Amino acid sequence: MTASGSFRGTTILAVIRDGRLAMGADGQVTLGEQIIKHGARKLRRLSNDRALGGFAGHTADALTLFERFESKLESAPGSLKRAAVDLAKEWRTDRALRRLEAMLLVGDASQILLLSGQGDVVEPDEQVAAIGSGASAALAAAKALLRHTQLPASEIVRHAMLIASEQCIYTNDKITVETIEQ
Numbered sequence: 001m002t003a004s005g006s007f008r009g010t011t012i013l014a015v016i017r018d019g020r021l022a023m024g025a026d027g028q029v030t031l032g033e034q035i036i037k038h039g040a041r042k043l044r045r046l047s048n049d050r051a052l053g054g055f056a057g058h059t060a061d062a063l064t065l066f067e068r069f070e071s072k073l074e075s076a077p078g079s080l081k082r083a084a085v086d087l088a089k090e091w092r093t094d095r096a097l098r099r100l101e102a103m104l105l106v107g108d109a110s111q112i113l114l115l116s117g118q119g120d121v122v123e124p125d126e127q128v129a130a131i132g133s134g135a136s137a138a139l140a141a142a143k144a145l146l147r148h149t150q151l152p153a154s155e156i157v158r159h160a161m162l163i164a165s166e167q168c169i170y171t172n173d174k175i176t177v178e179t180i181e182q
Contacts, residue, residue: 010042011134011164011171012054012105014112015142015153016127019182021107022153023052024161026134027174029059035172043178047073050108051080052178056132057102065091065102069115080106084113084121092119103131109182134161134168154179 009030014023025042028035043054044066053069055062068090072083084106091097097117104115112129114122122129128146130139141160145151151159157177165173 009170010056010132011130011138011161011168012042012056012132013130013135013138013142013157013161013164014052014054014105014107014128015146015156015160016107016109016112017146017153017156019109020153020179021052021109021112021181022157022177022179023054023105023107024157024175024177025054026161026165026171027176028170028172030170038172039174041176043176045178045180046070046106047077047080047108049180050078051106052108052180053104053106054131055102055104056135058100061100062102062104065097065100065104065115068097069104069106080108080111080113081121081123084115088115088119088121091115091117105129105131109180132171134164134171137167138164138171 012025027039029037029040072086076082128142138160141163145156161175165171
């Protein structure tokens, strides 16, 4: 599953293989047509390192959403999907949150979920998903590597993100990869 919407300036990719979630992000931050940072950290460890999250969109908006998501995780311990649905409902109905411009990609060692401000909580058919401007390239590369190699999830993410950085002008090759396992 890929989602790019109108968000430029980042790529987030998640892959699950052999009970391990790997999530990767590039480090580029743009303001208009100018690159203003090369090594930003766009991934967060959540729920005492039991989940990972990445964002595409406006940084302040995404950080607000991560705070809300973490509080939802605390209210529904061990249920990533319940927390995601609760956040999506609040995001869609709360007047202030509705204006936030970001997408979240969250996951644990068993599932990946894409969250948007339209109330979407989507679990992909395969154990791979991407958001942001380079999502299509990263997703295609990750699917090919997942289907045709035995590489671990972290290496699939790293290689696919590097391929995306060659295709998307808003994605650089300063890749961060985080992993968690069951």
